[in-house]
Amino acid sequence: MYNTDIPTQAELPSSGQLLRSTAIALVTAIVLLVTVVLPSEYAIDSTGIGKALGLTEMGEIKAELAAEAEADAKADREQAAPQPASGQ
Template sequence: MFNTPLPTVNELPSTRRLLRSTVIAILVAAGLLVTVVMPSEYAIDPTGVGRTLGLTQMGELKLILAQEALAEAAAPQATAPAPAPTSTSTPAPVQQFAQVQPIDKPVTKPVTAPAPALKTNQMSVTLKPGEGTEIKLEMLKGKTVSYEWTATGGLVNYDTHGEPYNGEKGYFHSYNKGKQVKSNKGEFTALFDGTHGWFWRNRSNKDVTISLNTTGDYLSVKQ
Protein backbone atom coordinates (compact mmCIF):
# COMPACT_ATOMS: atom_id res chain seq x y z
CA MET A 1 0.00 0.00 0.00
CA PHE A 2 1.40 3.39 -1.05
CA ASN A 3 0.76 6.59 0.84
CA THR A 4 0.41 9.62 -1.41
CA PRO A 5 2.11 12.65 0.13
CA LEU A 6 -0.17 15.60 0.80
CA PRO A 7 0.62 18.81 -1.15
CA THR A 8 2.43 21.50 0.78
CA VAL A 9 1.02 24.98 1.31
CA ASN A 10 3.31 26.35 -1.40
CA GLU A 11 1.95 23.86 -3.94
CA LEU A 12 -1.71 24.86 -3.38
CA PRO A 13 -3.13 27.64 -5.66
CA SER A 14 -3.26 31.03 -4.01
CA THR A 15 -6.48 32.89 -3.22
CA ARG A 16 -5.63 35.45 -5.90
CA ARG A 17 -5.24 32.73 -8.53
CA LEU A 18 -8.55 31.13 -7.54
CA LEU A 19 -10.37 34.48 -7.76
CA ARG A 20 -8.84 35.18 -11.17
CA SER A 21 -9.89 31.74 -12.48
CA THR A 22 -13.43 32.27 -11.14
CA VAL A 23 -13.73 35.70 -12.81
CA ILE A 24 -12.44 34.29 -16.13
CA ALA A 25 -14.98 31.42 -15.97
CA ILE A 26 -17.83 33.86 -15.25
CA LEU A 27 -16.82 36.11 -18.17
CA VAL A 28 -16.58 33.14 -20.56
CA ALA A 29 -20.01 31.85 -19.45
CA ALA A 30 -21.56 35.32 -19.85
CA GLY A 31 -20.04 35.66 -23.32
CA LEU A 32 -21.44 32.29 -24.40
CA LEU A 33 -24.85 33.20 -22.96
CA VAL A 34 -25.04 36.49 -24.89
CA THR A 35 -23.50 35.31 -28.18
CA VAL A 36 -24.73 31.67 -28.42
CA VAL A 37 -27.49 30.66 -25.99
CA MET A 38 -29.73 33.76 -26.17
CA PRO A 39 -29.68 34.06 -30.02
CA SER A 40 -30.18 30.31 -30.67
CA GLU A 41 -32.87 29.71 -28.02
CA TYR A 42 -34.75 33.03 -27.72
CA ALA A 43 -33.78 34.99 -30.91
CA ILE A 44 -32.28 37.72 -28.68
CA ASP A 45 -29.04 39.02 -30.20
CA PRO A 46 -27.75 42.17 -28.43
CA THR A 47 -24.24 41.88 -29.96
CA GLY A 48 -25.12 40.87 -33.56
CA VAL A 49 -22.75 37.90 -33.41
CA GLY A 50 -25.62 35.41 -33.29
CA ARG A 51 -27.10 36.66 -36.61
CA THR A 52 -23.66 36.53 -38.24
CA LEU A 53 -23.26 32.89 -37.11
CA GLY A 54 -26.85 32.01 -38.12
CA LEU A 55 -27.92 31.34 -34.51
CA THR A 56 -30.51 34.14 -34.32
CA GLN A 57 -32.37 32.71 -37.35
CA MET A 58 -32.42 29.35 -35.56
CA GLY A 59 -33.97 31.00 -32.51
CA GLU A 60 -36.62 32.77 -34.66
CA LEU A 61 -37.57 29.45 -36.26
CA LYS A 62 -37.87 27.82 -32.81
CA LEU A 63 -40.20 30.60 -31.65
CA ILE A 64 -42.40 30.24 -34.77
CA LEU A 65 -42.63 26.45 -34.27
CA ALA A 66 -43.49 26.92 -30.57
CA GLN A 67 -46.23 29.45 -31.42
CA GLU A 68 -47.71 27.08 -34.01
CA ALA A 69 -47.74 24.24 -31.47
CA LEU A 70 -49.54 26.44 -28.92
CA ALA A 71 -52.06 27.59 -31.55
CA GLU A 72 -52.81 24.00 -32.61
CA ALA A 73 -53.19 22.89 -28.97
CA ALA A 74 -55.56 25.79 -28.22
CA ALA A 75 -57.74 25.27 -31.33
CA PRO A 76 -61.27 24.05 -30.41
CA GLN A 77 -62.14 20.54 -31.52
CA ALA A 78 -65.01 20.28 -33.99
CA THR A 79 -68.02 18.37 -32.71
CA ALA A 80 -70.44 16.41 -34.88
CA PRO A 81 -73.98 17.88 -35.06
CA ALA A 82 -76.70 15.99 -33.18
CA PRO A 83 -78.98 13.92 -35.43
CA ALA A 84 -82.35 15.46 -36.20
CA PRO A 85 -85.29 13.85 -34.31
CA THR A 86 -87.37 11.41 -36.32
CA SER A 87 -91.05 12.24 -36.51
CA THR A 88 -93.45 9.35 -35.72
CA SER A 89 -96.72 11.29 -35.92
CA THR A 90 -99.43 10.16 -38.38
CA PRO A 91 -99.67 12.40 -41.49
CA ALA A 92 -102.81 14.54 -41.70
CA PRO A 93 -105.42 13.45 -44.28
CA VAL A 94 -105.30 15.19 -47.62
CA GLN A 95 -108.29 17.47 -48.15
CA GLN A 96 -109.97 17.79 -51.53
CA PHE A 97 -110.55 21.28 -52.92
CA ALA A 98 -112.36 22.48 -55.97
CA GLN A 99 -110.07 23.35 -58.87
CA VAL A 100 -109.54 27.09 -59.23
CA GLN A 101 -108.32 28.67 -62.42
CA PRO A 102 -105.08 30.61 -61.78
CA ILE A 103 -105.02 34.33 -62.51
CA ASP A 104 -102.17 35.36 -64.76
CA LYS A 105 -99.83 37.82 -63.07
CA PRO A 106 -96.75 39.48 -64.45
CA VAL A 107 -93.55 37.61 -63.57
CA THR A 108 -90.90 39.67 -61.82
CA LYS A 109 -87.29 38.49 -61.78
CA PRO A 110 -85.31 38.93 -58.53
CA VAL A 111 -82.66 41.63 -58.68
CA THR A 112 -79.21 40.25 -57.83
CA ALA A 113 -76.37 42.44 -56.62
CA PRO A 114 -73.36 42.55 -58.95
CA ALA A 115 -70.39 40.43 -57.89
CA PRO A 116 -67.57 42.46 -56.31
CA ALA A 117 -64.65 43.26 -58.61
CA LEU A 118 -61.55 41.22 -57.82
CA LYS A 119 -58.28 43.04 -57.17
CA THR A 120 -55.08 42.12 -59.00
CA ASN A 121 -51.59 43.17 -57.95
CA GLN A 122 -48.04 42.47 -59.13
CA MET A 123 -45.22 43.13 -56.66
CA SER A 124 -41.51 42.36 -56.36
CA VAL A 125 -38.96 42.66 -53.56
CA THR A 126 -35.22 41.94 -53.38
CA LEU A 127 -33.72 40.24 -50.31
CA LYS A 128 -30.04 40.42 -49.40
CA PRO A 129 -28.33 37.36 -47.84
CA GLY A 130 -29.96 36.58 -44.48
CA GLU A 131 -32.69 39.21 -44.97
CA GLY A 132 -36.45 38.57 -44.54
CA THR A 133 -39.61 40.48 -45.48
CA GLU A 134 -43.42 40.24 -45.53
CA ILE A 135 -46.23 41.18 -47.94
CA LYS A 136 -49.71 41.13 -46.37
CA LEU A 137 -53.27 41.49 -47.73
CA GLU A 138 -56.05 42.94 -45.61
CA MET A 139 -58.94 40.45 -45.95
CA LEU A 140 -62.32 39.74 -44.40
CA LYS A 141 -63.36 36.30 -43.16
CA GLY A 142 -64.50 33.95 -45.94
CA LYS A 143 -62.83 35.89 -48.78
CA THR A 144 -60.47 34.02 -51.14
CA VAL A 145 -57.27 35.02 -52.95
CA SER A 146 -55.24 33.22 -55.62
CA TYR A 147 -51.49 33.79 -55.76
CA GLU A 148 -48.23 32.79 -57.41
CA TRP A 149 -44.69 33.85 -56.50
CA THR A 150 -41.24 33.05 -57.90
CA ALA A 151 -37.74 33.57 -56.44
CA THR A 152 -35.02 34.61 -58.91
CA GLY A 153 -31.35 34.24 -57.99
CA GLY A 154 -31.69 31.58 -55.29
CA LEU A 155 -33.97 29.59 -52.97
CA VAL A 156 -35.92 30.98 -49.99
CA ASN A 157 -37.79 29.82 -46.89
CA TYR A 158 -41.42 30.97 -46.69
CA ASP A 159 -44.50 30.90 -44.47
CA THR A 160 -48.01 31.77 -45.72
CA HIS A 161 -49.99 32.84 -42.64
CA GLY A 162 -52.63 35.21 -41.24
CA GLU A 163 -53.00 37.35 -38.13
CA PRO A 164 -56.44 38.50 -36.82
CA TYR A 165 -57.24 42.10 -35.98
CA ASN A 166 -56.84 42.71 -32.25
CA GLY A 167 -55.63 39.10 -31.79
CA GLU A 168 -53.42 37.86 -28.98
CA LYS A 169 -49.80 38.98 -29.25
CA GLY A 170 -47.77 36.43 -31.19
CA TYR A 171 -50.80 34.43 -32.47
CA PHE A 172 -51.01 33.58 -36.17
CA HIS A 173 -52.45 30.81 -38.37
CA SER A 174 -50.13 29.17 -40.92
CA TYR A 175 -51.74 28.12 -44.23
CA ASN A 176 -48.56 26.51 -45.64
CA LYS A 177 -44.77 26.90 -45.49
CA GLY A 178 -41.56 25.47 -46.91
CA LYS A 179 -37.75 25.61 -46.88
CA GLN A 180 -35.36 26.20 -49.79
CA VAL A 181 -38.17 26.72 -52.33
CA LYS A 182 -38.00 28.48 -55.70
CA SER A 183 -41.73 29.16 -56.22
CA ASN A 184 -45.22 28.48 -54.89
CA LYS A 185 -48.79 29.05 -56.07
CA GLY A 186 -52.32 28.29 -54.91
CA GLU A 187 -55.17 29.96 -53.06
CA PHE A 188 -56.46 30.31 -49.51
CA THR A 189 -59.64 31.51 -47.81
CA ALA A 190 -59.32 33.89 -44.86
CA LEU A 191 -60.37 32.22 -41.58
CA PHE A 192 -60.86 35.58 -39.84
CA ASP A 193 -60.78 39.35 -40.42
CA GLY A 194 -57.15 40.46 -40.48
CA THR A 195 -53.93 40.48 -42.49
CA HIS A 196 -53.00 37.42 -44.55
CA GLY A 197 -49.90 36.92 -46.67
CA TRP A 198 -46.33 35.73 -46.92
CA PHE A 199 -43.00 35.88 -45.06
CA TRP A 200 -39.79 35.07 -46.96
CA ARG A 201 -36.21 34.60 -45.71
CA ASN A 202 -33.15 34.52 -48.01
CA ARG A 203 -30.74 31.89 -46.65
CA SER A 204 -28.35 32.02 -49.62
CA ASN A 205 -25.16 34.07 -49.95
CA LYS A 206 -26.45 36.28 -52.80
CA ASP A 207 -29.37 38.60 -53.52
CA VAL A 208 -32.75 36.99 -54.35
CA THR A 209 -35.69 38.80 -56.03
CA ILE A 210 -39.24 37.60 -55.30
CA SER A 211 -42.07 38.40 -57.76
CA LEU A 212 -45.64 38.01 -56.40
CA ASN A 213 -48.96 38.04 -58.34
CA THR A 214 -52.26 38.11 -56.42
CA THR A 215 -55.90 38.06 -57.54
CA GLY A 216 -58.84 37.99 -55.14
CA ASP A 217 -61.32 39.73 -52.88
CA TYR A 218 -59.07 41.71 -50.53
CA LEU A 219 -59.09 45.28 -49.23
CA SER A 220 -55.49 46.44 -49.58
CA VAL A 221 -51.84 45.36 -49.81
CA LYS A 222 -49.18 46.15 -47.18
CA GLN A 223 -45.43 45.52 -47.24
Protein backbone atom coordinates in the same frame (compact mmCIF):
# COMPACT_ATOMS: atom_id res chain seq x y z
CA MET B 1 -7.62 2.14 -1.83
CA TYR B 2 -4.68 4.37 -2.66
CA ASN B 3 -5.18 6.84 -5.53
CA THR B 4 -2.82 9.77 -5.00
CA ASP B 5 -0.89 11.74 -2.44
CA ILE B 6 -2.47 14.70 -0.66
CA PRO B 7 -1.13 17.90 -2.26
CA THR B 8 1.15 20.11 -0.22
CA GLN B 9 0.22 23.69 0.70
CA ALA B 10 2.62 24.99 -1.99
CA GLU B 11 0.80 23.02 -4.71
CA LEU B 12 -2.63 24.46 -3.89
CA PRO B 13 -3.82 27.65 -5.64
CA SER B 14 -3.88 30.87 -3.64
CA SER B 15 -7.05 32.84 -2.92
CA GLY B 16 -6.05 35.42 -5.53
CA GLN B 17 -5.62 32.73 -8.18
CA LEU B 18 -9.02 31.26 -7.33
CA LEU B 19 -10.71 34.67 -7.52
CA ARG B 20 -9.02 35.44 -10.85
CA SER B 21 -10.07 32.06 -12.26
CA THR B 22 -13.63 32.58 -11.03
CA ALA B 23 -13.79 36.04 -12.61
CA ILE B 24 -12.47 34.71 -15.92
CA ALA B 25 -15.03 31.88 -15.88
CA LEU B 26 -17.86 34.33 -15.10
CA VAL B 27 -16.89 36.70 -17.92
CA THR B 28 -16.58 33.77 -20.34
CA ALA B 29 -20.02 32.47 -19.34
CA ILE B 30 -21.61 35.90 -19.86
CA VAL B 31 -19.95 36.33 -23.27
CA LEU B 32 -21.16 32.89 -24.37
CA LEU B 33 -24.65 33.61 -23.08
CA VAL B 34 -24.93 36.88 -25.01
CA THR B 35 -23.22 35.76 -28.22
CA VAL B 36 -24.37 32.14 -28.59
CA VAL B 37 -27.16 31.01 -26.26
CA LEU B 38 -29.56 33.95 -26.47
CA PRO B 39 -29.47 34.19 -30.30
CA SER B 40 -29.77 30.45 -30.87
CA GLU B 41 -32.40 29.69 -28.22
CA TYR B 42 -34.50 32.85 -27.97
CA ALA B 43 -33.63 34.89 -31.13
CA ILE B 44 -32.32 37.73 -28.94
CA ASP B 45 -29.26 39.12 -30.70
CA SER B 46 -28.06 42.34 -29.08
CA THR B 47 -24.53 42.10 -30.51
CA GLY B 48 -25.20 41.05 -34.12
CA ILE B 49 -22.82 38.12 -33.83
CA GLY B 50 -25.69 35.66 -33.77
CA LYS B 51 -26.93 36.88 -37.14
CA ALA B 52 -23.43 36.65 -38.61
CA LEU B 53 -23.08 33.08 -37.36
CA GLY B 54 -26.62 32.09 -38.38
CA LEU B 55 -27.71 31.48 -34.80
CA THR B 56 -30.50 34.06 -34.79
CA GLU B 57 -32.28 32.21 -37.57
CA MET B 58 -32.25 29.07 -35.41
CA GLY B 59 -33.83 31.02 -32.57
CA GLU B 60 -36.49 32.45 -34.85
CA ILE B 61 -37.38 28.99 -36.12
CA LYS B 62 -37.63 27.70 -32.55
CA ALA B 63 -39.89 30.61 -31.60
CA GLU B 64 -42.16 29.94 -34.60
CA LEU B 65 -42.36 26.24 -33.77
CA ALA B 66 -43.20 27.04 -30.14
CA ALA B 67 -45.98 29.40 -31.24
CA GLU B 68 -47.39 26.77 -33.60
CA ALA B 69 -47.28 24.13 -30.88
CA GLU B 70 -49.11 26.45 -28.49
CA ALA B 71 -51.77 27.18 -31.12
CA ASP B 72 -52.20 23.44 -31.79
CA ALA B 73 -52.50 22.72 -28.08
CA LYS B 74 -55.10 25.47 -27.70
CA ALA B 75 -57.10 24.08 -30.64
CA ASP B 76 -56.94 20.58 -29.15
CA ARG B 77 -58.18 21.87 -25.77
CA GLU B 78 -61.08 23.68 -27.45
CA GLN B 79 -62.09 20.56 -29.38
CA ALA B 80 -61.89 18.38 -26.27
CA ALA B 81 -63.97 20.75 -24.14
CA PRO B 82 -67.66 19.83 -23.99
CA GLN B 83 -69.89 22.18 -25.98
CA PRO B 84 -72.71 23.89 -24.02
CA ALA B 85 -76.24 22.80 -24.92
CA SER B 86 -77.91 25.23 -27.28
CA GLY B 87 -81.44 26.77 -26.92
CA GLN B 88 -83.92 24.09 -25.89
